[in-house]
Amino acid sequence: MSTIRCINISLELFGVFLSLILILSLLLYRIEKDALNSCFLKVLILNTLLLGSDAAAWGLRGRPGTAAWYGVHTANFLVYVLGYFLLAAFTDYLMNYIAAKGPVSRKPVILMRGLALTAVLLVIISQFNHMYYLIDENNVYHRQGLFWLSQMWGIFCIVLNAGLLFHHRKKLSDKDILVFTVYIALPLLAMLIQIFVYGIALLYLSTTITILCIYLGIQEEEANKRREKERELTQGRIAVMLSQIQPHFLYNSLLGIKQLCDTEPRKASDALVHFSYFLRGNLDSLTDIRLIPFSKEINHVQDYLYLEKMRFEERLNIEWDITFDDFFLPPLTLQPLVENAVRYGITEQEEGGTIWIQSKLTSDAVIITIIDDGCGFDTAETKADGHTHIGITNVRQRLESQCHASLAIISIPGVGTKAEITIPLKEGIL
Structure with missing residues (x-):
């Protein structure tokens, strides 16, 4: 197994492990269960499946046997499809986050879902005409001439999210804008690099890092809510004590x-x-x-x-x-x-x-x-x-x-x- 393959598998399995920890943390310790938390949980689950699929694709690549053949084809297909679903889920999370600060339209979410489904349809077509990628008789994955198009769909979706963030910037704090900008900028940079360079899976590593940043932001906000609730409880105790x-x-x-x-x-x-x-x-x-x-x-x-x-x-x-x-x-x-x-x-x-x-x-x-x-x-x-x-x-x-x-x-x-x-x-x- 090549060094690049070992690095990719190791990084992605680490990302899977980290994402699973974040999922369990949300499920076990989150107090409030609202639309925003549900959206972020979907982002984490999709990211976990995406990293696991790409790790399987790298691990089974070039291996003989029917199981490996089906495994490589299925894993690579899921990598493309889950990537688009992840972008749509993030848009949903972004709009719910902004909606918590003020009223917003749901049209961008519907548009992003439509783009994701269209991109998935092209991936399905690619299974027959191999315009994105080809898996040869040795069970080895190869990019094809229109691979760049598969990345452009993702880049377009990320640019759309950047536009939404810019449009609603006045509703968000500087910290919110910084976190979401990082989430948008890192995958965008990774996609641009991967169009021309084939090697380390930068895209999925970048999404894991940015999801971790969002999670840390969520925990900070949760801590602020707890402190505010404790302050209110203290004031309530004082008010009751004085009233008695x-x-x-x-x-x-x-x-x-x-x-x-x-x-x-x-x-x-x-x-x-x-x-x-x-x-x-x-x-x-x-x-x-x-x-x-x-x-x-x-x-x-x-x-x-x-x-x-x-x-x-x-x-x-x-x-x-x-x-x-x-x-x-x-x-x-x-x-x-x-x-x-x-x-x-x-x-x-x-x-x-x-x-x-x-x-x-x-x-x-x-x-x-x-x-x-x-x-x-x-x-x-x-x-x-x-x-x-x-x-x-x-x-x-x-x-x-x-x-x-x-x-x-x-x-x-x-x-x-x-x-x-x-x-x-x-x-x-x-």
């Missing part, structure tokens, strides 16, 4: 503790412990960027309810039904919902009422329920102070972002309110 430490609540709690100091010192001491634990629980939420045990959240709720019971005494009744607590959830998830039940449900009516806090395990989820028989409210209306809806919005966003959970609120004026959290077991909360 209301001045009037602190004042009323401290005033109640002061009164106990004069009459029931031991009870005042217990209240101070719960008060300090409640404040620490709110402050801990700023540093708890991961899910916390449900038992820890329950302790925080109990500290809060102890202070409210100190104030409202017999008007506030609590019923617990915790049948399952071996799971995790975002910090400050349950306490804001319980506070809403106290502030906007039970204490809004003279006779007070009861809050039921429940948790149970089903076949596919953990269900947490907070029910009160307070005054209820119309869920279609927005409260003038906005506090309730801000708190619920933050809780719902953090549940969805951190464990794909849902929050449902059902309320009937004059009857009461039910808040239900559903956490899927598949999210690994146990």
